[in-house]
Amino acid sequence: MKQIPCPCCSDTLYELRNISGSHAGWALSKDSTRLRSDRQGYYMKCPHCSKRVVFSTVSTVVGVGFGMAPKQICLECKDSD
Ligand SMILES: [Zn+2]
Numbered sequence: 001m002k003q004i005p006c007p008c009c010s011d012t013l014y015e016l017r018n019i020s021g022s023h024a025g026w027a028l029s030k031d032s033t034r035l036r037s038d039r040q041g042y043y044m045k046c047p048h049c050s051k052r053v054v055f056s057t058v059s060t061v062v063g064v065g066f067g068m069a070p071k072q073i074c075l076e077c078k079d080s081d
Pocket of ligand 1: 006007008009010011046047048049050051
């Protein structure tokens with residue numbers, strides 16, 4: 001299990017678990033923060049500081065994946081839940 005810290009508060013934002021087998025790699029753990037999207041793009045709402053953590057799509061050899069954007073503005077997330 002790999003813990004990815006929130007870029008705004010350094011608390012754990014989400015966890016990746018290692019998958020073995022033919023599709024080996026890393027995947028979001030079940031109880032991780034959900035990746036959401038709206039008109040401005042993909043993001044996660046940090047469960048600790050409620051900041052909007054921006055994600056961008058990245059192309060990999062196995063297809064399109066998601067990565068945390070290198071630059072975070074750490075704005076309060078306006079999502080109501
Ligand atoms: Zn945070």
